[in-house]
Amino acid sequence: MKIAFLAMSGVRAQDPELMALGLTLPGFVERSRVIASLPSLGLLTLAGMTDRRRHSVHYFEAQDLRGGDVVAAGFDLVAISSLTAQIGTAYAIADRVRAGGAKVVLGGLHATALPEEALAHADAVVAGAGESCWPQVLADAEAGRLHGIHHGARFDLADAPMPAFELLEIGRYNRLTVQTARGCPWRCEFCASSVLLTPRYDQKPTAKVLAEVDRIRQLWPRPFLEFADDNSFVDRARWRELLPELARRGVRWFTETDLSIADDPEFLRQLRRSGCRQVLIGLESPDADGLDGLELRRNWKAARSHAAAQAVRTIQAHGIRVNACFILGLDGQGPEVFERVYDTVRTLAPFDVQITVQTPFPGTPLHRRLAREGRLLAPGAWERCTLFDVNFRPERMQPEELRQGLLDLTRRLYTDEFTRWRRLAWRRLARQRAAAAGPVPLAAPA
Numbered sequence: 001m002k003i004a005f006l007a008m009s010g011v012r013a014q015d016p017e018l019m020a021l022g023l024t025l026p027g028f029v030e031r032s033r034v035i036a037s038l039p040s041l042g043l044l045t046l047a048g049m050t051d052r053r054r055h056s057v058h059y060f061e062a063q064d065l066r067g068g069d070v071v072a073a074g075f076d077l078v079a080i081s082s083l084t085a086q087i088g089t090a091y092a093i094a095d096r097v098r099a100g101g102a103k104v105v106l107g108g109l110h111a112t113a114l115p116e117e118a119l120a121h122a123d124a125v126v127a128g129a130g131e132s133c134w135p136q137v138l139a140d141a142e143a144g145r146l147h148g149i150h151h152g153a154r155f156d157l158a159d160a161p162m163p164a165f166e167l168l169e170i171g172r173y174n175r176l177t178v179q180t181a182r183g184c185p186w187r188c189e190f191c192a193s194s195v196l197l198t199p200r201y202d203q204k205p206t207a208k209v210l211a212e213v214d215r216i217r218q219l220w221p222r223p224f225l226e227f228a229d230d231n232s233f234v235d236r237a238r239w240r241e242l243l244p245e246l247a248r249r250g251v252r253w254f255t256e257t258d259l260s261i262a263d264d265p266e267f268l269r270q271l272r273r274s275g276c277r278q279v280l281i282g283l284e285s286p287d288a289d290g291l292d293g294l295e296l297r298r299n300w301k302a303a304r305s306h307a308a309a310q311a312v313r314t315i316q317a318h319g320i321r322v323n324a325c326f327i328l329g330l331d332g333q334g335p336e337v338f339e340r341v342y343d344t345v346r347t348l349a350p351f352d353v354q355i356t357v358q359t360p361f362p363g364t365p366l367h368r369r370l371a372r373e374g375r376l377l378a379p380g381a382w383e384r385c386t387l388f389d390v391n392f393r394p395e396r397m398q399p400e401e402l403r404q405g406l407l408d409l410t411r412r413l414y415t416d417e418f419t420r421w422r423r424l425a426w427r428r429l430a431r432q433r434a435a436a437a438g439p440v441p442l443a444a445p446a
Contacts, residue, residue, distance in 0.1 A: 001076040001142060002056045005047050005167075007040035008082035008090050008108075009061045013388040015403065021410055039168055041177045041228055042108065043081050046134050047164035055138070059167035062086075062093060077141045080122075081108040084192070084361055084385040091121040098123070103146050105137055110382070112196050113363025115149045128152030129182075129197050131161065152197070157182060157204040162215060170220050175254065177228040178212045180204050180242070184230035186295050188282075189369070190327070192361035193230045203235060206242050213249060224277075227255035236267060243274040256280045259304050262311035268318035278321040278351065283308055286337065286344040290330030312348045316429055321351035328406055329358040334396040338405040342412055349425040353413055356387040357406055358394075 013019050039061075047057045058075075078097045082090035087110045094104045098121075107126035111118040115127040124140070126133055129152035140146040165176065182194045183201040216223050232255040233239055246253070252275045259281060261267060271279075284301060285291050291302035304311075312322050326341050345353050360367040360376060362385075370376050375393040378384065384391040390403045397405075412418065 001054075001138075002074060003047075003050065003058070004073070004075045004078045005040070005043040005057065005059045006065075006078055006080045006093070007043055007059070007061050008080065008086040009038070009040070010063055010086075012085075013386050014384055015389055015407075017407055018388055018410065021407065021414075038175065038177055038226065039173060040081050041163060041179060042130060043079060044163035044165060044167065045161060046079060046130050047167055048161040049131065049134050050138065050164075057164065057167065059164070062089065065093075075102050077103045077105065077146075079105050079107065082106070082110055083108060084110040084113075084382045087118075087382050091118075094121040103141055105141075105146070109192055109196055110362065113192075113361070115151075119149060123147055125149045126152060129155040131155040131159075154198055154200070154202075157202050157208070160204055160208050162212060165212075165216055165219055168219075175224045175226045176216050176220070177226045178209060178216070179228045180209050180232060181229045181234070185234060185297070186231065186300065187297055187365075188295050189293070190358060190361070190364060190366045191230070192359075192364050195230065196363050201234065203238060206238065206245070209242060210245050210249075213246070213251060217249060217251070223251055225251055225253040227253060229255060231257060233257050233261055233267075236264070240267070240270065243270045246274040249275075251275045252277050254278045254280070256282070258282070258301075259308060259311040262307075262314040265314075265318070268315060268320065272319040276320055278323060279315065280323040280325060280354070281312075281315075282325045282327075283344075284325070284327045285330055285333065286326065286340040289334075289337070290327075290332040292332060294330065308344075309347050312350055316349075316351065316426065317433060319430065319433060321426060322348075323352035323354055324348055324350035325354040325356070327356055327358050328409075329390070329392070329394045329397075329402045331395040333394070335401055335405065338409045341409060345413060345422075349422055351422060351426045353422070355406065355409060355413065357390055357402065358392070359385050359387050359389075360392050361385055 043059065047059060050057050080090050080094055090106065094106060097104050104122045105124045105126060106118045106122040107130050111125050112127045115125045118125045123146045124137060126137065127149055132152045132155045133150040137146065137150060181201065181203045183198045184191070184195055185201045187195055213225065216225065254277060257279050261271070261279070284294060285305065288302045288305045291305055292299060295301060312324060315322050324345065328337060328341070341355065358366070360370045370392050371379065377391050377393060377399060381391060388406070390399045393399055394402050
């Protein structure tokens with residue numbers, strides 16, 4: 001069979017005012033480009049499982065296709081993976097492909113959450129971990145009996161196949177992804193990541209991770225990697241084994257973690273030596289308001305919120321940039337949150353900052369709770385699940401207050417002046433580190 005793996009990449013906010021800001025604020029544009037440029041690791045993994053002696057495989061980003069490209073190319077099977085915000089476009093492409101005579105299988109987080117909805121636009125749907133049912137999907141497609149919903153069972157990452165990185169045009173990406181673990185033991189209410197694909201936290205063997213890193217290095221001698229985990233350093237001992245091997249390979253990399261790494265100076269030194277250049281940390285709220293109950297199994301972030309400033313300074317003092325992330329519209333937050341976020345960023349001086357709106361993605365506990373409470377503004381308006389469009393009624397403010405607060409805070413945080421100030425703070429800290437000098441005061445812009 002001739003098989004196309006079609007990734008729906010990039011997310012566009014629906015709010016025209018926010019989109020206009022995105023065209024004029026360099027800091028906002030920079031972060032958007034990074035997010036939009038990531039390839040689909042899920043599709044590359046399935047492509048890596050596909051026997052090339054029997055099948056011809058091709059990888060595409062949907063944004064690169066003209067209207068009838070996939071249909072005209074004569075594919076037998078088109079596998080489409082989509083997040084929620086792009087699912088309407090994915091359905092339209094799937095309908096067009098099927099009308100042209102090809103079979104379609106849909107997967108990804110949205111199809112996992114709403115497989116019956118997805119099946120209306122596909123011959124088959126993969127819900128959950130695709131590795132466990134992809135061989136059956138291929139066999140069914142070859143036999144002409146592809147249909148229905150395939151529920152992916154838990155997949156042992158010790159058997160993880162090598163993703164087909166060679167299908168990518170490497171030069172178009174600013175980073176490539178490697179997954180070292182799937183799931184997260186803490187399970188935040190809003191999380192729409194790999195926790196939807198697996199009921200438990202699983203880790204990929206170190207040898208498998210390093211083999212993927214080495215494969216990327218064959219294609220891209222000095223790569224920048226993103227370890228696509230929900231919280232990479234849950235098992236610190238495992239990473240102490242992995243970090244020296246990354247250091248020997250000379251790669252640079254980024255991942256997501258939490259503030260706990262600030263408690264371990266030796267681990268921070270290992271991170272820096274291994275090539276870790278930046279970590280994304282979900283602070284979520286500038287203080288404890290809004291954090292209570294956010295984690296379904298514990299209240300760790302609320303308990304640590306008072307120590308965030310020192311933790312960020314400690315991490316950055318070890319040469320690792322912090323991307324501090326905040327969520328606006330959490331229960332417990334009122335209109336004062338916007339000024340508090342701005343003041344917190346001025347205090348922390350993180351290299352990067354990311355603000356998003358609380359988003360009720362389907363399949364999450366948050367979506368179920370807000371639906372139960374009657375607080376969804378437009379149920380089923382999946383195109384608004386962009387992290388920047390308001391589609392729920394906040395607890396302590398009006399939806400328009402949240403929208404306007406996001407716009408105003410975006411204008412303030414991503415100006416040239418404020419972005420330059422944060423980068424200058426980083427460079428001064430780097431000079432202090434190199435000279436082992438004391439702190440150098442740096443006045444933030446008003």
